[in-house]
Amino acid sequence: MVKRSSGELLFGLRVDRALPVSVTTQLYGAIRDLIAEGALSPGRRLPSSRTLATELGVSRTTAIAVYERLLSEGLIEARTGSGSYVSDQAASQRPQASLRAAESGDASDTEPAGASVSQAILAASGRFVPRLPHPQKPRAFVTGMPDYDSFPLAIWARLTARHWRGTREVVLGYGDPEGDARLRRAIAGHLRANRGISCDEDQIFITAGAQQAFDLIGRVLLNPGDKVWFEDPGAIGARNSLTATGARLVPVPVDGEGLNVAQALARAPDFRLAFVTPSHQHPTGAEMSLARREALLAAAGQAGAWIIEDDYDGEFRYDGRPLPTLVSGDRAGRVIYVGTFSKSLFPALRLGFYIAPRPLVPVFAAISRAFLQGVSTEVQAVLAAFIEEGHFATxxxxxxxxxxxxxxxxxxxxxxxxxxxxxxxxxxxxxxxxxxxxxxxxxxxxxxxxxxxxxxxxxxxxxxxxxxxxxxxxxxxxxxxxxxxxxxxxxxxxxxxxxxxxxxxx
CATH class of the missing domain: 3.90.1150.10 (Aspartate Aminotransferase, domain 1)
Known part of the structure; x- marks a missing residue:
């Protein structure tokens, strides 16, 4: 049986017995202000008079007097056998000045003095590109959205329920910031079998979507002013993430064979990073030819540069087997492969991953342990089971x-x-x-x-x-x-x- 809520926590209320104002008046005024400001919205349950008295260290008589005064003014209502609640009419009694200021967009009185965003972000913000529209209900011709109706929700719900029947230490505790070991093993096995990628599980890092992976990779590997080859036209989200690092993006034309490496070398031979979508260029759909792949890997090796391979929809090819990945042909360890489950499963997962080349594993592991909180352990556990039991392949x-x-x-x-x-x-x-x-x-x-x-x-x-x-x-x-x-x-x-x-x- 689910217990009824015992009411809001009001530990923030303070009583100063040195004031000439009575304790009853102080508490009444404090709760009234919370209601007026919207911190206690209509329908919220207040603690019982006994609980309020105990938690604030006042007599129950005082607590009852406070509630009776609020009740008489219509700010709260008593429900027999249930308790005291903020009334619906309380909303109409709120002061409107702050609302009008917010509606007018005048934030001069609310912004702290000297508040500003990071200078790097501020400098880059003018070059950000608006993200593509994604309406709640799919319609023609929204991009990057899978078919929701075909997803096996019943299976996912069953796996989720099974996860929550596990031990409390497992389902409620902190997860590994690098990613759940079971999920990393499952992804490694899937990539080996389906995408021809040979990697160890410790090279796989779980992120809150591909976007977080791009941001993290850029901040670790790039310094302000570093040159980045970027497909033109190219993916909007990745461009914004790399722009935010302060790097200098060098637009490189794309043709029927993918990114034009010769033109890239002519524009910036001293590049630090290249971003490509070789299996299905975004948005032209071009497939990077074998010659271009070899030229790109050779250029990265000569410049000591890294390559981000965004395989955002590489699982979906309709005239045969998926194309080989760039990372599967990388012998020098220059390619960082990024994948996402937003397209293959559903976007609300907000779960992606990247494969770090062996020399970068210690770097990204240290960064993850020091700064990252990790992705929801529930989502990772359910996805691991979904892959292991064959549901993902099906x-x-x-x-x-x-x-x-x-x-x-x-x-x-x-x-x-x-x-x-x-x-x-x-x-x-x-x-x-x-x-x-x-x-x-x-x-x-x-x-x-x-x-x-x-x-x-x-x-x-x-x-x-x-x-x-x-x-x-x-x-x-x-x-x-x-x-x-x-x-x-x-x-x-x-x-x-x-x-x-x-x-x-x-």
Whole structure:
């Protein structure tokens, strides 16, 4: 049986018996102020008069007198057999001055003198790029979002319940800041079998999503001003994380073979780090060729630089086995592989990982133990069981089939509705499709505005570029196709065609 709450903790209330004001009046005024300020909101249960008296060291008679006064003013209400609660009408009696100041945006009276953000973050903030929209309810054509309806929630709930039946020391205690050992072993086994990556579990570090991994890697390996090769167009979140370190991002063009290493060397031969998405370039969908991979590894070795390989959706290839990873061909230990479960399972997990090259393991281990708190032990334990018992492999197989059908549905609808408007790449992997404007009169900014008005969630190609949309080149759209079923995809394509045609009208 679940016990009823014994009421709010009010240890912050103070009584000064040296004051000429009675203890009853002091306590009444303090509780009244908490209610007026919203710290005690309507419906919150107050402690019993006996509990209040004991905790504050006053007589019960005093506590009863305080409650009776609050009751008489309508600030609290007594419920028979249940206790005293802050009344609904208390909210109407709050002073409104502070609310008006907050609404007006005038924070001059509330900000502490001299408050400022870190100078490095402040200097970088002007170069941050807005993140892509992710509505609560999936709709056409949100990017980077898996199909929620196909996730096996019943299995996940069963594994979660089993976890909570474990010993209290295990389920309630502190976790390892480097990551749960069982999960790290499970990930190592999965990567070895499915992605061809050979690594030891101590090289794997668990993070709160891939974004935290990028931030941590950048802060450990980069100094302000260090040069970073970055794909252009490229991933927004990673760009923001690396920009925040104070590093100098060097945009490198991407073509059909991935990042152009020759141009990168011409622009910054003394680079410290390179960021790439070789299995499915984000957002163009290009696959890095073997020649480019070899050239990139050679350049990193010669410069003593590191490479971040973001394998954000490498699990999802629909015309055969997933492409080899860059790290699987790394013999010099220059590649840091980053993975995430936000795409393969669901984003609310906020769980990712990175594989540190053997020379960096002691560094990242020391950083983790000294500064990081680790990810939820519950999430890690449940995910470890999900992988170990084969549910993850089964889920991936099923989702590859589902997403392949959705890609096909999009291309069928595009052939019918978007011909002459949008040239869509024939991607056989990942979560999105790149469409470039086929009519030179189309302009990205106008299309995005019209699409939003039509209820479509589309992302412009220019959002991923260091220079933004190219006014000389109409640009294009990045369209997610995994979050919604084929029928919704087909309706979305038809709606998008109407939007594009409307933008062609004078």
């Amino acid at each position: 889920h991936l197989r099923r989702m590859r089939e589902i997403y392949a059908l959705r890609h096909a549905a999009f291309h069928r609808a595009a052939a019918e509705h978007l011909t002459g408007l949008l040239d869509c790449s024939r991607s056989q992997a990942g979560f999105h499709i790149l469409g470039r404007f086929a009519d030179t009169r189309l302009r990205e900014t106008e299309v995005l505005k019209a699409a939003r008005a039509a209820g479509l969630v589309v992302s412009g190609l220019g959002s991923f570029s260091s220079a933004g949309p190219d006014p000389q080149n109409g640009g294009g759209l990045v369209l997610g196709v995994t979050a919604i079923p084929p029928a919704a995809i087909e309706r979305g394509v038809a709606d998008l065609a109407r939007v594009l045609r409307s933008c062609l009208q004078p």
